[in-house]
Amino acid sequence: MKRLAACGVAVVALLALCVLSLCVGNEWIGPGAVYRALTDFGGSDVDRVVRYLRLPRTVAGLVVGAALGLAGGLMQGVTRNPLADPGILGVTAGAAAAVVGAIGLLGVHSLTGYVWFAMGGALVTTVVVYLIGGAAPVRLALTGAAISAMLGSLTSAVTLLDLSTLNEYRFWVVGSLSLATGPIVAQALPFVAVGTILALVLGQSLNQLALGDELAQSLGTRMILVRVLAGAAVVVLAGTATAIAGPIGFVGLAVPHVARRIVGPDYRRLLPWSMVVAPMVLLLADVLGRIAVRPAELQVGIVTALIGAPVFIALVRRQRVAEL
Amino acid sequence: MAVVRVFAAVLSLSLLAGCGPAAEARSGPGATTVKNCGIDVTVDGPPQRVFAAYQPAIEMAHALGISDRLVGTAYLDAEVLPEYAGAQAKAKYFKNLPSREELLSLEPDFVLSGFNDVFSAAGSDASFGSRKSLADLGVRTWIFSPLCPTADGKGDEAIDPSTVSMDNVYADLRELGRLFGVEKRAEEVIADQQRRIAAVEAAVRDAPRPTVAIVRPGLEGGGMTVSGGPDFGTVLIRQAGGVNAFADLTTKRNVQISVEEFIKRDPDYVLISGCCDASLTPAAAKPDVDELLANPAFANLTAVREKHVIPWLFANHSAGVRGAHTTENLGRILHPDLVR
Numbered sequence: 286m287k288r289l290a291a292c293g294v295a296v297v298a299l300l301a302l303c304v305l306s307l308c309v310g311n312e313w314i315g316p317g318a319v320y321r322a323l324t325d326f327g328g329s330d331v332d333r334v335v336r337y338l339r340l341p342r343t344v345a346g347l348v349v350g351a352a353l354g355l356a357g358g359l360m361q362g363v364t365r366n367p368l369a370d371p372g373i374l375g376v377t378a379g380a381a382a383a384v385v386g387a388i389g390l391l392g393v394h395s396l397t398g399y400v401w402f403a404m405g406g407a408l409v410t411t412v413v414v415y416l417i418g419g420a421a422p423v424r425l426a427l428t429g430a431a432i433s434a435m436l437g438s439l440t441s442a443v444t445l446l447d448l449s450t451l452n453e454y455r456f457w458v459v460g461s462l463s464l465a466t467g468p469i470v471a472q473a474l475p476f477v478a479v480g481t482i483l484a485l486v487l488g489q490s491l492n493q494l495a496l497g498d499e500l501a502q503s504l505g506t507r508m509i510l511v512r513v514l515a516g517a518a519v520v521v522l523a524g525t526a527t528a529i530a531g532p533i534g535f536v537g538l539a540v541p542h543v544a545r546r547i548v549g550p551d552y553r554r555l556l557p558w559s560m561v562v563a564p565m566v567l568l569l570a571d572v573l574g575r576i577a578v579r580p581a582e583l584q585v586g587i588v589t590a591l592i593g594a595p596v597f598i599a600l601v602r603r604q605r606v607a608e609l
Numbered sequence: 610m611a612v613v614r615v616f617a618a619v620l621s622l623s624l625l626a627g628c629g630p631a632a633e634a635r636s637g638p639g640a641t642t643v644k645n646c647g648i649d650v651t652v653d654g655p656p657q658r659v660f661a662a663y664q665p666a667i668e669m670a671h672a673l674g675i676s677d678r679l680v681g682t683a684y685l686d687a688e689v690l691p692e693y694a695g696a697q698a699k700a701k702y703f704k705n706l707p708s709r710e711e712l713l714s715l716e717p718d719f720v721l722s723g724f725n726d727v728f729s730a731a732g733s734d735a736s737f738g739s740r741k742s743l744a745d746l747g748v749r750t751w752i753f754s755p756l757c758p759t760a761d762g763k764g765d766e767a768i769d770p771s772t773v774s775m776d777n778v779y780a781d782l783r784e785l786g787r788l789f790g791v792e793k794r795a796e797e798v799i800a801d802q803q804r805r806i807a808a809v810e811a812a813v814r815d816a817p818r819p820t821v822a823i824v825r826p827g828l829e830g831g832g833m834t835v836s837g838g839p840d841f842g843t844v845l846i847r848q849a850g851g852v853n854a855f856a857d858l859t860t861k862r863n864v865q866i867s868v869e870e871f872i873k874r875d876p877d878y879v880l881i882s883g884c885c886d887a888s889l890t891p892a893a894a895k896p897d898v899d900e901l902l903a904n905p906a907f908a909n910l911t912a913v914r915e916k917h918v919i920p921w922l923f924a925n926h927s928a929g930v931r932g933a934h935t936t937e938n939l940g941r942i943l944h945p946d947l948v949r
Contacts, residue, residue: 311869330909334869337906463832463868466904580858580870582832 291547295561302568306343307335309572311579314339338463345465346568346585349530352477352522354563355484357537358544358556359522362491363515364426370538371523373426374516378433379410380527382440389443399528404476407524410436411516460533460586462571473525480521481560487515488553495550533586535593536563542597566593643784646757648740650749655790656719660712662737664689665723665753665929671696672930673785674794680715683707685887687924690934702887706736713746720750721785723929725758725768754781755841755928768839770859775806775844775932782930798930805933806848809940812947813850819877819943820854821846822912823926825863826881826897833871836882837864842926849939850947851878868906878943879912884923894920 307319314322314331321327322335353371360369371377383406384399410432418428493506501508523537544558567585570592574583642651659678661667664686670679671693683703688694706727712720720743722728727737728750737743740750740761752758754777758767779799786795823836823846836842837858846853854876858864879901883894898920907913919942925935940948 311867311873328909330872333906333909334872337904338868575867580867581865582867 288548295558295565299561299565299568302565302572303343303347306346306568306572307339310334310339310575337467341465341467341470342462342571343568344470345462345529346571347564348470348473348477349462349465349526349533350536350564350567351560352480352526353533353537353567354540354544354559354561355481355556356519356522356526357539357563358541358552358559359484359487359491359515359519360537361541362487362494362552363512363519365495366426367542368538369426370534371519371526372433372532372534372537374429374519375410375414375432375436376407376520376523377527377532378436378440379406379408380404380524381532382406382436383409385440385443401528403528404521404524407520407527411520415513415516459584460527460531461582461584462530462567463582464531465529469529473529476521476525480518480525483514483518484522484556487511487518488551488556491515491552491556495552531586533567533589535589535597536566539593539597540566641788643788645750645781645784646752646754646761648744648750648761650751650788652719652749652788656749656788658715658717659719659721660715660717661721661723662706662727663723663927664924665927665931666721667697667700667723668693668930669723669753669782669785670721672798673782673789673791675789675791676700678789680717681707681712684885685889685924686884686927687889687922688887690931704887708736709738712737713748717748719788720748722750722752723756723927725752725756725763728752728761729758729763751781751785753778753928755844768862770839773839773841773844773928775802775848778802778928778930778932802930802933806936809850809936809948810848813940813944816850816944816947819851820874821851821878821880821939821943822854822871822874822876823880823882823921824871824901825923826883826894832865832867834863834865835871836926837861840926841928841932845926845932845935845939846943848932848936849943851939851943872906872910875909875911877911877915877917879910879918880921880942881918882921882923882926889922889924891920891922894922 304316304319308314308316314335318331319335319339322332323340326332326336356371356376357369360371360373361367364373366373380403383402386406387399387402414425414429414432417432418425490506490511493501493504494508494511496504498508526533540563541555541559544555544562547562548554548558566589570588571585573592574585574588577583577588640651640653642649644650657678658680659670659675660680661670661682663684667682667685668689670676670682671689676693676696676699679700681701681703682697683706685702689697707715720737722737728740728743730739740752743750755773756768757772759769760767779802782795782799783792786792823840823842825834835855835858836853837860838853838856839859840853840862843853843856854874855864855866858866881894881897881901883889883891883897886893898918901907901918902913902916912918925931925938937948
């Protein structure tokens, strides 16, 4: 009963944040006008701002948030590392390096072009990390960190050699939801759906994995399979999120800990909760970013770092970060 | 080998600096001192080894007729004006700014910069070190005065909008003319600029003044980057019979705004300023123009409906001897029947 109530509160809060995200911006647009813009599109400036700027942005917040929350929860489960996030397998670095390569070496300049490179870069990097690192969590994390560092310096090298790439790459250094447009989000949806299903199916296996390798093995968990599937889900989820919004930190790291405090360590509940809490955090951060420095906007990646870092430090200091 | 040369050069320069007064403000007979952005620039005789950084400085050097004194040029935003193409083809060119050491290895006695960040501590192109640190090594420096930061070591965020004027370009020409001993040439350049700009101003005097936005392509941080009040574009647009739609934003030259703010201001003309390659032409901005025209969020904009979104050059709105060229170019864009 209590759990159901919490669930209700979360859903209502998420919906309220969606409405807020549609109303708040450079200028406040009332819910009535937003409703008319969505149902009875007349082509006015207000209609266009709602339909072509704020709606894709809000949907992107939901999709990217859900993907990052899930990917973070998965990473922490599969590596049994409370500080794990999608970055640890080199997913973000791989996506960014591929995007910069696409811009600098292949001359790809449209956002729809980046998407596939980001996904490909994430996938290739993760496969390489798995091949080198093997299955053990510590080796995997170390390999991921090493590959990330290597890709990071490659990215720097390309951008330093080519200034016009550097200019475009700046947009990829800090994530932003306003890069999203309707077609891009639509293109990304199937990927996130597949990743989500995969992630939710793995809940029980992650619970067994949390007991330690030996116990998990004796319970019949096929650990390599679980790790490969979880890795695949993370690549799809985090790769797509990065393709839509660029790299956004802290959400994948901090949100699973918040979810853990609400529903405990059971991954069958923790993962869906991460999926709901993360978009809330992201939408709130984005709305704050829109009003903080008008007439400019603060990228959501900056806001999540600004809010996320202190919250996470507080969690750590109060020793609420669960031992995994 | 090159490394050894660089090392030797740096060593000899630092030894020179160690000798004290020798490299400090020399004021022997025949010395000329001119104030630039609050700093005394003193030369014993006309500088002979000049390094020109960025498009405006490179074009200024060619305009003053000191092309043969250039030991290096760096970082063009676009093709140089046709009248300087021949001279630039002969100059040593660095695609990116050289490092401080690389610069010093060229043994310049004068660095002319068309952008202040290269001397700033934390600018986007911080690389040469502060002007004082170069003066200590006997290297004189010059920043175009419409870009003067409030203090040495500061960059673009510290420009006083009231200094952004063609008059300051003329003052620079005159003073550089004195330093380099090419006063006559400087006066000729000034007269040519004044004549051409006055002609455009006269032609558009009574015309209605459209609002103009200069936009850097791409979405920066999810927003757009436009030229604000302290950007030289504000002056050039005014001369050509228009108004910078973002002139009231004065925190920096390049201001980031949200897409919604851009829609709210609804500029009559949008110039997309493509940048940063020595062979760049306005055509390079065409894909960004098409992207803006195709974006349904912008469909109501006056500039979009009237197809007044124009591929343009970042180089065009820099302070310098491009002023007359750009004023004419903008005049033709904004008032095609009045300016030919």
